Amino acid sequence: MADSGHLSHIRAPHDTPPPLYEPEDSSTRTPQLGNTGATDDGRINIDLNSRLAKTLVKLVPDSKEPQPFQSSLQLSQSKKLHYIRLNIVIQVVGSRGDVQPFVALGQELQQHGHRVRLATHNVFESFIRESALEFFPIGGDPKELMAYMVKNPGLIPSMKSLRDGDITRKRAMISELLDGCWKSCIEDDPQIGRPFVADAIIANPPSFAHIHCAQALGVPLHLMFTMPWSSTKAFPHPLANFRIGELDPATVNYISYSIVEWMTWQGLGDIINKWRNSLDLEPIPMTVGPDLAEALRIPFTYCWSPALVPKPIDWPSHIDVCGFFFRNPPNYDPPKDIDDFLRNGPPPVYIGFGSIVIDNPENLTNMILDAVRHCDVRAIVSRGWSKLGGDGLPSYDVLFIDDCPHEWLFQHVSAVMHHGGAGTTACGLRNACPTFIVPFFGDQPFWGDMVAAAGAGPHPTPHKSLTAEILVDAITFCFTPSASQAAQKISTKMATENGVASAVHSFHANLPCEGMACELLPDRPAAWIYKKTIRLSNLAALILVENHIINQGHLRLHATQPLHISHTRWDPITSTSSAGMSTVHGMTKSATGLIIDPYSHVKNSQDESALSTAGKIAGGTAKNFGKFNMHFFKGVIVDLPYAAAEGFRAVPRLYGEDVQGHGQVEGWKSGLEVAGKGFAHGVLDGASDLFVKPFEDAKKEGALGFVKGVSKGTLGFTSKTASAVLGLVAYPGQGICKSLHTLAKSKTRKNIAMRRYTEGQFLAATAESKIVAQVFDRFRALGHQ
Structure with missing residues (x-):
């Protein structure tokens, strides 16, 4: 049974925004490793008395009484949005759990007439193409990335990683990903050869290339993510841990985002600037790089349920919380062993860690078996990338399985225990499953804390601290009435949400529609300016050029949303x-x-x-x-x-x-x-x-x-x-x-112009006669012959 200390971490589910999160006393956590060490759960120890922290404190907005806020979703309801058919590239770096929500997003965008290309790691090609989306490989090995993150769960690398050369390999991988992301914006489809130039970019922040690609192309950018990445006083950055200081919790929470960004830029700024030079972009100063997205007010959509974490009141209207992204349930016919196991006993507990690569899978397997049998419950254990259970044979109480869609499986289990990936957490709660999270890195501790705060599961336990006794307590807690009721309450609220549809609406609401549309074909984005006055799409421009109505030399590239990166100055000294x-x-x-x-x-x-x-x-x-x-x-x-x-x-x-x-x-x-x-x-x-x-x-x-x-x-x-x-x-x-x-x-601009021109030729060659006639008529109506 969970002891009283364990239960003290749980509070009743609520309808109001979460409270301010207090900085944790270092005496109750892993010992601090100097001023900027890393804890075992992967967060960064930040000394609030450091010079950087004191400087950033001065930039925190003054506290004000909470005011009703509007999201871009609310603001857009009063205006009719003009949906322009765009070439959209979605850039995603991460595991399958990171990629899968964007598959659902891409499918929804296609329903609105957009051409969607999902650019991610090569290993996900078949998964994406089977989902009827275009795919572009950006390189990088997610398995290697996951192994690195388990060894180095925070931003500070371990000495073992330094000795083994992991940092050099990771920096080389980042360079490969940056190049791959840029190519995904302008290169032809690698399978069918159809030309493609991005009219808009959607990305998750770890892809790193997004702002720079958008600046080079002059197109809109929209960030989407499953963990907090925007400064707020409501809760700290998921990767931050604090030394106790004299600052109030809200201030600490707010500056944690800038500090984590500063540390990230310290490690990657030189790689990014070297790559920017290859795109003919000027280098970004070290003091500007960390806060680019916030300084430029890049639209941001968070794909989690407001039933679990409501939108903080200090996030502006260009930041939305839309709900988890769920794809349509797959048509899944379970193998005989899974079907038989589910039919021949009470609903089991699900235990799995997906794409996490664990150092000692045998030890974890034995721990799981001991806990399951001690609690007298049945369990389905996913082998995952760590091959838990080896080639273990099925039994009445435990079944080891390979890949199985969570959307289907979680309908048939009583509780779930996993690493705390946002997608897996969402799927469990959607199916009203009490949840125990064993975090390894990234946003996983954050989701563990949120589930526990809502009462739908016990407090998370980092994987290095996990024991059979803790697993027993966690399983016991998940079967309590309070945990079941809390999970059911969240599930009921989530049932009223459509995260993917809301995110697409948020994307459309933040587009610069008025200056984006072609003046001859308003449902297409402008790519060119003719004689500095008329905005023309690729299709319209090439119809006019190839019919000798206008001269190609009078066309100039049009930036639908230019990004100006300026160096903010605070004083002359x-x-x-x-x-x-x-x-x-x-x-x-x-x-x-x-x-x-x-x-x-x-x-x-x-x-x-x-x-x-x-x-x-x-x-x-x-x-x-x-x-x-x-x-x-x-x-x-x-x-x-x-x-x-x-x-x-x-x-x-x-x-x-x-x-x-x-x-x-x-x-x-x-x-x-x-x-x-x-x-x-x-x-x-x-x-x-x-x-x-x-x-x-x-x-x-x-x-x-x-x-x-x-x-x-x-x-x-x-x-x-x-x-x-x-x-x-x-x-x-x-x-x-x-x-x-x-x-x-000018090399990059000339390359973009050539790529756009080639795409226009492809479109003009297949254009319907009525479209051609419409271009001619509207061009003449503007006073041109």
Whole structure:
């Protein structure tokens, strides 16, 4: 039986949002491993007194009384959405449990007329194609990834992994996945050769390539995931664990997301920036990379049931909680051994760990058998990737099985015990099964906590702490009336949800529909701009080109949703020091190349002539010398003035004033416009602050307010004027650099244009005559012949 200590973790199911989660006292958990160690359940120990934590605390929004919020689903109900038929690529990295929900999503998107390509690991090809979806292989081995995650459940790798070379292999796999994700956006179907260029991207965050692919293509991006990935005060990041500090729990929860993202970017930022360079994209500064999705307000849909975890009140309208993604139940005819086992006794307990690769499956098998027989229950045990039970023969009380659809099997069991993957957890609760979770890594501890908080199962136990006694207690708890009632209550609520349909609605609601549609064929997305005025789809453009109505040279690529990644500055001191460090880093790297590259050429020159070696040395030296000068002059003439101008412009934020946007610097022309606008506003606003601020604050707080107003006015005048003057040099310089970069780095844009043109030719060759006539008529109606 579960003892009172075990039961103390359980509370009654509820209808209100979950409470704030307190930071855990390290004395009750695994001992801390320094300032940034990892616990046995894979979470990251975070020292709240660290410099990073203290800096991030300053960025936490002020606490406010909870306000009613609207989701994009609610906001969109009042407007008629125009569903444009898109090429959608869904990028997913993970196990089968991660991929399966997106199969259901892809099938639903197809019902709305979209062409859907699911891009994931090669091993899932048959599964996806059998689901009538297009497939694109992005590489990577999910089995190897799962084994790595079991050995390193958090973000900090173990010493054993370092010694075994696991980190090098994982970084190489990430590089392969990044390349594969980009190819999935633009390459032909590998099976039938049909051209494909993505009009929109849906991705889970661990695919990492999503924002960068969307930026290169200029298309909408929508993130979807089964675990919290957006900053909230309601609960911490599932991968975070805290040292006790003086901060309140809500603040701790909020900053945990940024800290985990910072640590992730520390390990992958260099790989991502190297890959971005291959796409002709500028590198992302280390201080910008971690919070890209939130800074850019990328739409996010969480595919879990609000009956289990409601949407936090501090998530904005572009973040939705839609319900779990369930595919249509498969037509499954069970093998004879499973059918006979289920018929010949009471409903068994299901035990399985899916694609988790366990170090000692024999020990776990014996533990399961001991617990099941001690509790006098029957069990179906899934062998999974770890081959639990080996080739064990069936008996009355235990049956070891291979792959079997959970959607079918969980209708016939009394309780479930598993690793806590979101999909498996959802399927168990949907079928009203009390649930015991044995987490290994990732979001699994989070789901274990949520199930226990709802009363539908005992508190989760990390796999390294699992014993036969704990299993006995867990099985006993799952058969209590309270656990059954809690699981049934969640199941009843989930029955009213349609997570996949709601997610598709959320996706449509966040599309930039007005600027996305072709002006001649409104049900198709625009891919081109004709003479800077008319938006044309691939099909419309190629019909007009191939009928000699327009000239191909007048077409330019159209970005339906451009992404501008800017470096947020907080004050002139940190901004200029950051820019200075970046300049020095670039100069140092180039100077190091002046020494190392010649040595490398000499060392590897055994099979080359002396003249060839000398030529390579001279070329490498000239290249590094040029880079050194470029970093120096760009840093002094452009980067430092730009950082200072932006830093001074941000100063009013320090005393609570909103800073007016000045537009994006995309080239020399927009650089001049921003400089002129910034100078006019900066000088005028700065001068007015000297008089307006003292008057406004004196009305609020009297004499003390007047003094404060004088201080604010003086600071505002100084900072805004300085920003205005520096901006006359900084913004045009930044614009010129971007224009030069666009001219020098055009390979990717030319490749995208070629791919879109090829796809348009394919579509035009098979277009119906009525579509061709419609294009001609509407083009003439716009005043063109």
